[in-house]
Amino acid sequence: MAIAPITLHQPRRLAIGAGTVATVGGWAGDAGSTLVIATPVTAGFADKLQIRGRMRIFDAIPGEPDMATLDAALAAAREAKPDLVVGLGGGSVLDVAKLVAALWDSEQTLADVAGPNRVAGRRTRLAQVATTAGTGSEAGIRSLITDLEKGSKIAVESPHLIADLAVLDPELTFSVPPAVTAATGVDAMAHCVEAFTNRRAHPMIDGFARMGIALVGRYLKRAVRDGSDTEAREGMMLASYYGGICLGPVNTAAGHAIAYPLGTLLHLPHGLANAIVFPHVLAFNQPAAEGKTAEIAAALGLGESLGQNALCVAAHAYCAELGIEMSLAAHGARAEDLPRFAADAHSIRRLMDNNPIDMSIEDVTAIYEAAL
The missing domain is CATH 1.20.1090.10 (Dehydroquinate synthase-like - alpha domain)
Structure with a gap:
Protein backbone atom coordinates (compact mmCIF):
# COMPACT_ATOMS: atom_id res chain seq x y z
CA MET A 1 0.00 0.00 0.00
CA ALA A 2 1.35 3.44 -0.97
CA ILE A 3 2.24 5.79 1.86
CA ALA A 4 0.15 8.96 1.80
CA PRO A 5 2.14 12.20 1.46
CA ILE A 6 2.34 14.43 4.52
CA THR A 7 3.51 17.98 5.27
CA LEU A 8 5.30 18.61 8.54
CA HIS A 9 5.31 22.03 10.24
CA GLN A 10 7.52 22.79 13.24
CA PRO A 11 8.41 25.98 15.15
CA ARG A 12 11.10 28.03 13.45
CA ARG A 13 13.25 27.94 16.56
CA LEU A 14 13.22 25.58 19.55
CA ALA A 15 15.02 26.17 22.85
CA ILE A 16 15.27 23.22 25.23
CA GLY A 17 16.81 23.05 28.68
CA ALA A 18 16.92 24.50 32.18
CA GLY A 19 16.94 28.29 32.13
CA THR A 20 15.98 28.67 28.46
CA VAL A 21 12.94 30.79 29.38
CA ALA A 22 15.41 33.66 29.84
CA THR A 23 16.33 33.52 26.14
CA VAL A 24 12.92 34.82 25.03
CA GLY A 25 13.81 38.46 25.70
CA GLY A 26 17.06 38.27 23.75
CA TRP A 27 15.31 36.57 20.85
CA ALA A 28 12.50 39.13 20.90
CA GLY A 29 14.89 42.10 20.94
CA ASP A 30 13.21 45.49 21.13
CA ALA A 31 9.77 44.10 20.46
CA GLY A 32 8.01 47.35 21.31
CA SER A 33 4.81 45.93 22.78
CA THR A 34 4.40 42.38 24.09
CA LEU A 35 1.20 40.67 25.18
CA VAL A 36 1.71 37.65 27.44
CA ILE A 37 -1.19 35.16 27.55
CA ALA A 38 -1.12 33.23 30.83
CA THR A 39 -3.08 31.94 33.82
CA PRO A 40 -2.92 33.61 37.24
CA VAL A 41 -0.32 30.96 38.20
CA THR A 42 1.87 31.03 35.10
CA ALA A 43 1.80 34.84 34.99
CA GLY A 44 4.25 34.56 37.88
CA PHE A 45 6.88 33.42 35.38
CA ALA A 46 6.53 36.52 33.17
CA ASP A 47 9.61 38.27 34.58
CA LYS A 48 11.72 35.23 33.69
CA LEU A 49 11.08 35.98 30.01
CA GLN A 50 13.31 39.07 30.33
CA ILE A 51 11.22 40.97 27.82
CA ARG A 52 12.38 44.47 26.94
CA GLY A 53 9.83 47.20 26.26
CA ARG A 54 6.16 47.33 27.20
CA MET A 55 4.64 44.10 28.47
CA ARG A 56 0.98 43.50 29.23
CA ILE A 57 -0.31 40.29 30.79
CA PHE A 58 -3.70 38.75 30.08
CA ASP A 59 -4.12 35.96 32.64
CA ALA A 60 -7.83 35.06 32.52
CA ILE A 61 -7.39 31.68 30.82
CA PRO A 62 -9.40 28.79 32.37
CA GLY A 63 -8.67 25.08 32.03
CA GLU A 64 -10.89 24.70 28.97
CA PRO A 65 -10.92 28.04 27.10
CA ASP A 66 -14.22 28.96 25.47
CA MET A 67 -15.27 31.57 22.93
CA ALA A 68 -15.81 34.23 25.60
CA THR A 69 -12.24 33.67 26.83
CA LEU A 70 -10.89 34.10 23.30
CA ASP A 71 -12.98 37.24 22.78
CA ALA A 72 -11.62 38.76 26.00
CA ALA A 73 -8.04 37.91 25.01
CA LEU A 74 -8.56 39.42 21.55
CA ALA A 75 -9.96 42.59 23.14
CA ALA A 76 -6.86 42.83 25.33
CA ALA A 77 -4.67 42.41 22.26
CA ARG A 78 -6.50 45.09 20.28
CA GLU A 79 -5.91 47.46 23.18
CA ALA A 80 -2.22 46.50 23.55
CA LYS A 81 -1.48 46.31 19.78
CA PRO A 82 1.34 43.81 20.39
CA ASP A 83 4.34 43.29 18.14
CA LEU A 84 4.87 39.98 19.96
CA VAL A 85 2.43 37.52 21.56
CA VAL A 86 3.84 35.10 24.14
CA GLY A 87 1.89 32.06 25.28
CA LEU A 88 3.11 31.22 28.80
CA GLY A 89 1.31 28.17 30.15
CA GLY A 90 -0.19 24.81 29.33
CA GLY A 91 -2.15 23.77 26.26
CA SER A 92 -5.15 26.02 26.92
CA VAL A 93 -2.95 29.10 27.15
CA LEU A 94 -0.90 28.15 24.09
CA ASP A 95 -4.04 27.48 22.02
CA VAL A 96 -5.45 30.92 22.85
CA ALA A 97 -2.10 32.61 22.16
CA LYS A 98 -2.02 31.11 18.64
CA LEU A 99 -5.42 32.53 17.77
CA VAL A 100 -4.70 35.90 19.36
CA ALA A 101 -1.51 36.27 17.33
CA ALA A 102 -3.38 35.36 14.13
CA LEU A 103 -6.65 37.23 14.64
CA TRP A 104 -6.19 40.35 16.76
CA ASP A 105 -5.43 42.61 13.76
CA SER A 106 -7.41 40.56 11.24
CA GLU A 107 -10.97 40.93 10.02
CA GLN A 108 -11.43 37.17 10.36
CA THR A 109 -13.45 35.75 13.25
CA LEU A 110 -13.23 32.36 14.93
CA ALA A 111 -16.14 31.17 12.76
CA ASP A 112 -14.22 32.26 9.66
CA VAL A 113 -11.13 30.21 10.54
CA ALA A 114 -12.70 27.07 12.05
CA GLY A 115 -11.50 23.95 10.26
CA PRO A 116 -8.35 23.33 8.23
CA ASN A 117 -6.33 25.99 6.37
CA ARG A 118 -8.71 28.94 6.66
CA VAL A 119 -6.48 31.43 8.52
CA ALA A 120 -5.55 34.17 6.04
CA GLY A 121 -2.17 34.93 7.60
CA ARG A 122 -0.35 36.31 10.65
CA ARG A 123 1.67 39.49 11.06
CA THR A 124 2.47 39.23 14.77
CA ARG A 125 5.40 37.18 16.06
CA LEU A 126 4.52 34.30 18.38
CA ALA A 127 6.57 32.70 21.15
CA GLN A 128 5.19 29.64 22.94
CA VAL A 129 6.63 28.86 26.39
CA ALA A 130 5.27 25.59 27.79
CA THR A 131 4.78 25.23 31.55
CA THR A 132 3.38 21.69 31.49
CA ALA A 133 4.34 18.50 29.66
CA GLY A 134 1.15 17.26 28.06
CA THR A 135 -0.54 18.84 25.06
CA GLY A 136 2.51 19.61 22.95
CA SER A 137 0.56 22.63 21.69
CA GLU A 138 3.80 24.61 21.41
CA ALA A 139 4.83 22.29 18.54
CA GLY A 140 1.62 22.31 16.57
CA ILE A 141 -0.65 24.02 14.08
CA ARG A 142 -3.96 23.41 15.88
CA SER A 143 -5.99 25.33 18.42
CA LEU A 144 -9.10 24.08 20.24
CA ILE A 145 -11.76 26.39 21.69
CA THR A 146 -14.87 25.15 23.51
CA ASP A 147 -18.32 26.12 22.25
CA LEU A 148 -20.26 26.07 25.52
CA GLU A 149 -23.63 26.35 23.76
CA LYS A 150 -23.08 23.24 21.67
CA GLY A 151 -20.92 21.45 24.25
CA SER A 152 -18.23 20.75 21.67
CA LYS A 153 -14.79 21.93 20.60
CA ILE A 154 -14.03 24.15 17.63
CA ALA A 155 -10.79 23.10 15.95
CA VAL A 156 -8.67 25.56 13.96
CA GLU A 157 -5.77 24.17 11.95
CA SER A 158 -3.31 26.31 10.01
CA PRO A 159 0.44 26.67 9.42
CA HIS A 160 -0.10 30.33 10.37
CA LEU A 161 -0.58 29.13 13.98
CA ILE A 162 2.94 27.70 14.26
CA ALA A 163 5.29 29.39 16.75
CA ASP A 164 8.29 31.44 15.70
CA LEU A 165 9.94 30.32 18.96
CA ALA A 166 9.05 27.40 21.23
CA VAL A 167 10.66 27.06 24.66
CA LEU A 168 10.84 23.87 26.75
CA ASP A 169 12.31 24.88 30.11
CA PRO A 170 11.88 22.04 32.64
CA GLU A 171 12.28 24.43 35.58
CA LEU A 172 8.88 25.95 34.74
CA THR A 173 7.26 22.56 35.42
CA PHE A 174 8.79 21.95 38.87
CA SER A 175 5.71 23.31 40.65
CA VAL A 176 3.18 21.25 38.66
CA PRO A 177 1.47 18.96 41.22
Missing part, protein backbone atom coordinates in the same frame (compact mmCIF):
# COMPACT_ATOMS: atom_id res chain seq x y z
CA PRO A 178 2.00 15.18 40.96
CA ALA A 179 -1.61 14.47 39.90
CA VAL A 180 -1.43 17.02 37.08
CA THR A 181 2.04 15.79 36.07
CA ALA A 182 0.63 12.27 35.82
CA ALA A 183 -2.49 13.13 33.82
CA THR A 184 -0.75 15.49 31.40
CA GLY A 185 2.03 12.94 30.96
CA VAL A 186 -0.46 10.27 29.92
CA ASP A 187 -2.03 12.82 27.55
CA ALA A 188 1.38 13.36 25.91
CA MET A 189 1.70 9.61 25.54
CA ALA A 190 -1.83 9.31 24.13
CA HIS A 191 -0.93 11.77 21.37
CA CYS A 192 1.98 9.54 20.38
CA VAL A 193 0.04 6.29 20.77
CA GLU A 194 -3.00 7.45 18.79
CA ALA A 195 -0.85 8.76 15.93
CA PHE A 196 1.27 5.58 16.00
CA THR A 197 -1.72 3.21 15.72
CA ASN A 198 -3.64 5.53 13.38
CA ARG A 199 -5.17 4.70 9.99
CA ARG A 200 -3.13 7.62 8.67
CA ALA A 201 0.10 6.54 10.41
CA HIS A 202 3.26 7.54 8.58
CA PRO A 203 6.79 6.13 8.99
CA MET A 204 8.28 9.54 9.79
CA ILE A 205 5.65 10.33 12.42
CA ASP A 206 6.04 6.79 13.80
CA GLY A 207 9.62 7.77 14.64
CA PHE A 208 8.50 10.76 16.71
CA ALA A 209 5.80 8.63 18.35
CA ARG A 210 8.26 5.90 19.32
CA MET A 211 10.62 8.46 20.86
CA GLY A 212 7.79 10.09 22.79
CA ILE A 213 6.42 6.80 24.16
CA ALA A 214 9.91 5.68 25.19
CA LEU A 215 10.51 8.97 27.04
CA VAL A 216 7.21 8.62 28.92
CA GLY A 217 8.13 5.06 29.87
CA ARG A 218 11.51 6.23 31.14
CA TYR A 219 10.60 9.48 32.88
CA LEU A 220 6.91 9.89 33.81
CA LYS A 221 7.04 7.91 37.05
CA ARG A 222 10.20 9.80 38.06
CA ALA A 223 8.61 13.19 37.34
CA VAL A 224 5.54 12.28 39.41
CA ARG A 225 7.70 11.01 42.27
CA ASP A 226 10.06 14.02 42.36
CA GLY A 227 8.84 17.20 40.69
CA SER A 228 12.28 18.81 40.81
CA ASP A 229 13.98 15.96 38.89
CA THR A 230 15.31 18.12 36.05
CA GLU A 231 16.22 15.20 33.80
CA ALA A 232 12.78 13.61 34.15
CA ARG A 233 10.98 16.94 33.66
CA GLU A 234 13.02 17.69 30.54
CA GLY A 235 12.38 14.19 29.19
CA MET A 236 8.65 14.65 29.65
CA MET A 237 8.68 18.07 27.96
CA LEU A 238 10.41 16.49 24.98
CA ALA A 239 7.87 13.63 24.95
CA SER A 240 5.09 16.21 24.94
CA TYR A 241 6.76 18.10 22.09
CA TYR A 242 7.08 14.91 20.03
CA GLY A 243 3.40 14.23 20.67
CA GLY A 244 2.60 17.72 19.39
CA ILE A 245 4.50 17.00 16.19
CA CYS A 246 2.48 13.78 15.78
CA LEU A 247 -0.75 15.81 15.89
CA GLY A 248 0.09 17.91 12.84
CA PRO A 249 0.11 15.57 9.84
CA VAL A 250 -1.54 12.50 11.47
CA ASN A 251 -3.55 13.62 14.54
CA THR A 252 -5.23 11.58 17.26
CA ALA A 253 -8.12 9.12 16.93
CA ALA A 254 -10.91 7.59 19.03
CA GLY A 255 -9.17 8.11 22.38
CA HIS A 256 -9.31 11.88 22.09
CA ALA A 257 -12.79 11.83 20.56
CA ILE A 258 -14.01 9.86 23.60
CA ALA A 259 -12.16 12.19 25.98
CA TYR A 260 -13.57 15.44 24.57
CA PRO A 261 -17.14 15.14 25.95
CA LEU A 262 -15.59 14.53 29.37
CA GLY A 263 -14.08 17.99 29.06
CA THR A 264 -16.95 19.87 27.46
CA LEU A 265 -19.82 18.22 29.40
CA LEU A 266 -18.26 16.82 32.61
CA HIS A 267 -15.62 19.60 32.76
CA LEU A 268 -12.70 17.28 33.42
CA PRO A 269 -9.22 18.62 32.61
CA HIS A 270 -8.13 17.45 29.17
CA GLY A 271 -5.18 15.36 30.41
CA LEU A 272 -7.26 13.59 33.05
CA ALA A 273 -10.02 12.76 30.55
CA ASN A 274 -7.48 11.22 28.18
CA ALA A 275 -5.81 9.25 30.95
CA ILE A 276 -9.12 7.70 32.04
CA VAL A 277 -10.01 6.40 28.56
CA PHE A 278 -6.46 5.52 27.48
CA PRO A 279 -6.34 1.86 28.72
CA HIS A 280 -9.72 1.02 27.20
CA VAL A 281 -8.98 2.45 23.75
CA LEU A 282 -5.47 0.95 23.68
CA ALA A 283 -6.96 -2.51 24.30
CA PHE A 284 -9.87 -1.99 21.89
CA ASN A 285 -7.49 -1.15 19.03
CA GLN A 286 -5.00 -3.94 19.74
CA PRO A 287 -6.33 -6.41 17.11
CA ALA A 288 -5.69 -3.87 14.34
CA ALA A 289 -2.23 -2.86 15.56
CA GLU A 290 -0.77 -5.85 17.36
CA GLY A 291 2.90 -5.18 16.66
CA LYS A 292 2.75 -1.50 17.54
CA THR A 293 0.64 -2.17 20.63
CA ALA A 294 3.27 -4.68 21.79
CA GLU A 295 5.92 -1.96 21.35
CA ILE A 296 3.85 0.43 23.48
CA ALA A 297 3.34 -2.18 26.21
CA ALA A 298 7.08 -2.94 26.27
CA ALA A 299 8.04 0.75 26.48
CA LEU A 300 5.70 1.26 29.45
CA GLY A 301 6.70 -1.97 31.16
CA LEU A 302 3.18 -3.41 30.95
CA GLY A 303 4.29 -6.91 29.97
CA GLU A 304 4.65 -9.12 26.91
CA SER A 305 2.16 -11.09 24.79
CA LEU A 306 -0.83 -9.57 26.56
CA GLY A 307 -4.38 -10.28 25.43
CA GLN A 308 -6.90 -7.46 25.23
CA ASN A 309 -8.23 -7.88 28.77
CA ALA A 310 -4.78 -8.25 30.32
CA LEU A 311 -3.54 -5.23 28.38
CA CYS A 312 -6.44 -3.08 29.59
CA VAL A 313 -5.87 -4.18 33.19
CA ALA A 314 -2.11 -3.50 32.98
CA ALA A 315 -2.54 -0.07 31.35
CA HIS A 316 -5.23 0.84 33.90
CA ALA A 317 -2.90 -0.17 36.74
CA TYR A 318 -0.07 1.87 35.19
CA CYS A 319 -2.21 5.01 35.25
CA ALA A 320 -3.65 4.31 38.70
CA GLU A 321 -0.18 3.77 40.15
CA LEU A 322 0.70 7.29 38.97
CA GLY A 323 -2.02 8.54 41.31
CA ILE A 324 -4.71 9.13 38.68
CA GLU A 325 -8.30 8.52 39.83
CA MET A 326 -9.46 6.32 36.95
CA SER A 327 -13.19 6.08 37.80
CA LEU A 328 -15.53 8.40 35.91
CA ALA A 329 -18.09 8.01 38.70
CA ALA A 330 -15.55 9.38 41.18
CA HIS A 331 -15.40 12.50 38.99
CA GLY A 332 -19.18 12.96 38.98
CA ALA A 333 -20.26 11.00 35.90
CA ARG A 334 -23.56 9.14 36.06
CA ALA A 335 -24.77 6.17 34.03
CA GLU A 336 -27.54 8.33 32.51
CA ASP A 337 -24.90 10.74 31.14
CA LEU A 338 -23.17 8.09 29.04
CA PRO A 339 -25.50 8.04 25.99
CA ARG A 340 -24.98 11.80 25.49
CA PHE A 341 -21.22 11.40 25.91
CA ALA A 342 -21.22 8.56 23.39
CA ALA A 343 -23.31 10.42 20.83
CA ASP A 344 -21.04 13.47 21.04
CA ALA A 345 -17.83 11.41 20.85
CA HIS A 346 -19.06 9.30 17.94
CA SER A 347 -19.92 12.47 15.96
CA ILE A 348 -16.31 13.77 16.07
CA ARG A 349 -15.53 12.24 12.71
CA ARG A 350 -12.28 14.18 12.16
CA LEU A 351 -10.82 11.91 14.89
CA MET A 352 -13.04 8.84 14.85
CA ASP A 353 -12.31 8.27 11.17
CA ASN A 354 -8.60 7.98 12.04
CA ASN A 355 -9.15 5.04 14.38
CA PRO A 356 -7.71 1.73 13.13
CA ILE A 357 -11.03 -0.02 13.92
CA ASP A 358 -14.44 1.48 13.20
CA MET A 359 -16.28 2.22 16.44
CA SER A 360 -20.05 2.06 16.74
CA ILE A 361 -21.92 4.17 19.27
CA GLU A 362 -22.36 0.93 21.24
CA ASP A 363 -18.58 0.44 21.30
CA VAL A 364 -18.07 3.98 22.59
CA THR A 365 -20.79 3.55 25.22
CA ALA A 366 -19.15 0.30 26.36
CA ILE A 367 -15.84 2.12 26.91
CA TYR A 368 -17.55 4.78 29.02
CA GLU A 369 -19.33 2.04 30.98
CA ALA A 370 -16.04 0.22 31.60
CA ALA A 371 -14.48 3.50 32.78
CA LEU A 372 -17.43 4.44 35.00
